[in-house]
Amino acid sequence: MRLLAPFLLLLLLPWSGTAADFPGETSTWNGYVRHDFVFEGHEAIVVVPDQPAPGRPWLWRARFWGHAPESDVLLLERGFHIAYCDVADLFGSPTAVERWNHFYTAMTRDYGLAPKVALKGLSRGGLIIYNWAKANPDKVSCIYGDAPVCDLRSWPGSRRDLPRWQVVLDLYGLSEDEIDTAPVSPIHGLKPLAAAGVPLLHVVGDRDETVPVADNTAVLAARYRALGGSITIIHKPDVAHHPHGLEDSTPIVDFILAHTPAPDAARP
Template sequence: MRSILYFFPCLVIFLTGLSPVDGKPWPGRGSDFHGYAQYDFEYDGLKGRVVVPKNEARDRPWVWRARFFGHRPEVDVALLKKGFHVAYVDASNLFGSPAAVDRWNRFYSYLTKTHGFHPKPALEGMSRGGLIVYNWASENPGKLSCIYADAPVCDITSWPGGFGQGRGSPGDWAKCKKVYGLTDHEAKPFTDNPIDKLKPLADAGIPLLHVVGDADQVVPVAENTALLEARYKALGGNITVIHKPGVGHRHGLDDPEPIISFILKHTASALQKSPSRCLRKGRIPDRRKQQ
């Protein structure tokens, strides 16, 4: 009888595509995000945000948005329709520094352990959000399914430093140097950027998708995505770059289907390779280990 009681919730999940809530309601203030319930809350000193799908997909897949939450929401809304959660934690003005990575580590632990989110989210980084997406991923290559980056900053000396072709941002550069503990002299040869830390991701087989405007003068493609692309391919990594000829520092695609399909494809692959939540909780024996 006990085995039936353990099995039944998982059978319901399998048949309906729904995951249990684990008895943990979302805290904080509720609001609306394009017709979906959004919750803003504080946890362990973090300012978190989660948008909940109306029909939750099996195993609670999620997309983790970095910076500029709500900007160009087409991909997030499409994934909500597919049963994904959308998550965000505030790491403003930390530029992907170790302090930002620490915030992401703590928020990841909260979402996966307290709310049962799948251990391999898709990461979504726009502009400076590329710094935290890649810096966190390089330290946690086994904890994500894929990366979608849009006009991403991949080197702080390009932006906000402005040491190359780009405009830079003196105000942001002052903040960036402070959180990294760098002087101008120390920052120029800095080698702890996303472009310098790709091997763990290539070794883990993490697929990457970048969307860039070829006329971007804020985050020049040559100093960021093009350099990252060349290095990742040299390491044997899988990266696709969608170019927008004549477009500057603007995000998204008129038809976001390639981005949505990329995330769905690689999330499905991660779900297939990982035991279901029922297996991870020990509710059903993992038959694959017995074969």
């Protein structure tokens, strides 16, 4: 059989649209084209690389858009799209998961992004990245949690007098007594992720009193490893909840790149 001509090989690569394919107002973010638009009534953002990598890989950020962006910028340099869909004050609830389901469908079906996405969650962003990933393990390439909330009972549950705690109870449809045993936090129901072989990376400050490592990352890590899952933890010994990220984001970027499927493996 004759070898396919180079241009035919290019045609066999996944669709690679341009920045114009995304809706909304455009601006510049760290030197790249940013699209701000409304998705089903909620804020959404997509930042487009100058040259999308084959397969159109993407990083999906949760909460606190623009904070600790160093790894995002490095991934843009390597051809990743960076996406965001607002689920603020939904605390990883079923409502948040459903909204993310719709956004994922739009990003992959309508805009041609890769079917497997890398997830990034800072602090309370850990709630949605894990609860969405557990509901969609086949759609996740890897998870990067930075000082992530892994147990609602730790945050905001440790401050049950705050108005947001009642919001949590209402969103999950649980009583004060029920939420203490309900399996609704990232530390629960990890088996689908482990079975799918989704690798995890957590960056944590050992002096974090807002989201204590012992009550969050340590519990999740022990349970995930017991299920056969892989998790890497980078400890920052003298750091509290802030600052997020690392002085050198290379380990974060290398982790995501190492677990990004090749184009032919990424699409059915």
